[in-house]
Amino acid sequence: MYAITVTEPGGPEALTWSEVPDPALSEGEVLVDVAATAVNRADVAQREGRYPPPAGASQYPGLECSGTVAALGPGTEDSGWSVGDRVCALLAGGGYAEKVAVPVGQLLPVPSGIGLEEAASLPEVACTVWSNLVMVGHLRAGETVLIHGGGSGIGTFAIQFARAMGARVAVTAGSEEKLAACRELGAQITVNYRSEDFTERMREEGGADLVLDIMGGAYLDKNLRALRTGGRVTVIALMGGRSAELDLGRMLAKRLSVHATALRSRPVDEKATIVAGVLEHVWPLIEDRKIRPVVDRSLPMHEAPDAHRAMEASEHTGKILLTR
Numbered sequence: 001m002y003a004i005t006v007t008e009p010g011g012p013e014a015l016t017w018s019e020v021p022d023p024a025l026s027e028g029e030v031l032v033d034v035a036a037t038a039v040n041r042a043d044v045a046q047r048e049g050r051y052p053p054p055a056g057a058s059q060y061p062g063l064e065c066s067g068t069v070a071a072l073g074p075g076t077e078d079s080g081w082s083v084g085d086r087v088c089a090l091l092a093g094g095g096y097a098e099k100v101a102v103p104v105g106q107l108l109p110v111p112s113g114i115g116l117e118e119a120a121s122l123p124e125v126a127c128t129v130w131s132n133l134v135m136v137g138h139l140r141a142g143e144t145v146l147i148h149g150g151g152s153g154i155g156t157f158a159i160q161f162a163r164a165m166g167a168r169v170a171v172t173a174g175s176e177e178k179l180a181a182c183r184e185l186g187a188q189i190t191v192n193y194r195s196e197d198f199t200e201r202m203r204e205e206g207g208a209d210l211v212l213d214i215m216g217g218a219y220l221d222k223n224l225r226a227l228r229t230g231g232r233v234t235v236i237a238l239m240g241g242r243s244a245e246l247d248l249g250r251m252l253a254k255r256l257s258v259h260a261t262a263l264r265s266r267p268v269d270e271k272a273t274i275v276a277g278v279l280e281h282v283w284p285l286i287e288d289r290k291i292r293p294v295v296d297r298s299l300p301m302h303e304a305p306d307a308h309r310a311m312e313a314s315e316h317t318g319k320i321l322l323t324r
């Protein structure tokens with residue numbers, strides 16, 4: 001088969017469409033014939049050599065895909081999946097390829113009403129948003145959630161999911177175009193982080209109960225100040241650095257908590273639990289059109305270098321797809 005490989009860690013030109021061996025199926029895995037994958041920020045870090053795949057994962061980039069089941073591996077014969085099923089999947093790697101081996105618990109059916117290719121935009125955002133807003137962040141109807149980077153792949157999904165849950169949604173983004181897109185998706189409070197202090201704005205709005213954070217160290221204290229009593233922060237990325245001073249006094253006085261999670265490195269059984277929660281609670285919202293995939297653009301897989309350039313320039317709103 002062909003896959004996008006990283007010849008030497010570096011810039012987008014390091015991504016090359018190369019002939020490689022087909023994946024071998026281990027116990028509990030299913031072979032998927034890939035229709036599309038999607039670009040994630042983590043793929044950029046992997047390409048640069050800053051985010052190596054976890055032990056045992058495919059060396060090729062790609063944290064999600066859609067496609068059709070091509071073969072059932074050992075121990076998956078009674079899983080309920082059949083050759084030819086249209087699926088999408090959460091991956092630890094290997095989506096930028098013609099075929100990928102997937103632990104069976106990480107497969108999801110393509111939601112009704114969604115195209116096979118656009119389904120590749122869903123697994124990573126759905127699993128990240130569900131696990132962080134609900135399983136970790138305990139978001140409830142009527143609460144206010146602040147989502148940083150509202151125009152991102154994660155942000156565009158999180159806005160719609162939180163609104164569907166009955167939460168009030170605030171976002172930050174760096175351009176008026178992205179803020180307008182966030183409003184169109186349901187965000188009620190929009191803050192341009194380049195011209196407005198989100199902490200002040202959230203205080204004027206009564207404070208946030210939950211912050212979904214991607215900036216890490218740079219926003220830690222600002223996030224704590226934006227929270228109301230009992231508030232929570234879930235950190236999912238460290239785009240503004242990995243460390244900062246933590247004011248425990250502020251946490252103690254307002255009974256705050258800070259969590260940080262990564263999806264990719266979690267054990268297969270934990271991922272299966274998250275995927276099962278997504279299937280039960282998030283998929284119906286997509287099928288009822290309460291959440292729609294937000295796809296900025298779609299490129300052929302061999303043009304992965306251009307897709308990475310677009311992501312690094314932050315030109316996109318929503319997801320960037322790579323198709324076969």
Ligand SMILES: NC(=O)c1ccc[n+]([C@@H]2O[C@H](COP(=O)([O-])OP(=O)(O)OC[C@H]3O[C@@H](n4cnc5c(N)ncnc54)[C@H](OP(=O)(O)O)[C@@H]3O)[C@@H](O)[C@H]2O)c1
Pocket residue numbers: 039040041042124128148149150151152153154155172173174175178193214215235236237238239261262263264311314318
């Ligand atoms: N922990 C996990 O399990 C997990 C899983 C999936 C994704 N993630 C992380 O979540 C983040 C979003 O992922 P993605 O794939 O959706 O990436 P993405 O689409 O490239 O989003 C990154 C976003 O960051 C925004 N941004 C940059 N500086 C900002 C600032 N100072 N304040 C607020 N927003 C800012 C950019 O928007 P502007 O153009 O508006 O600046 C852009 O929309 C990435 O860092 C990714 O690594 C983590």
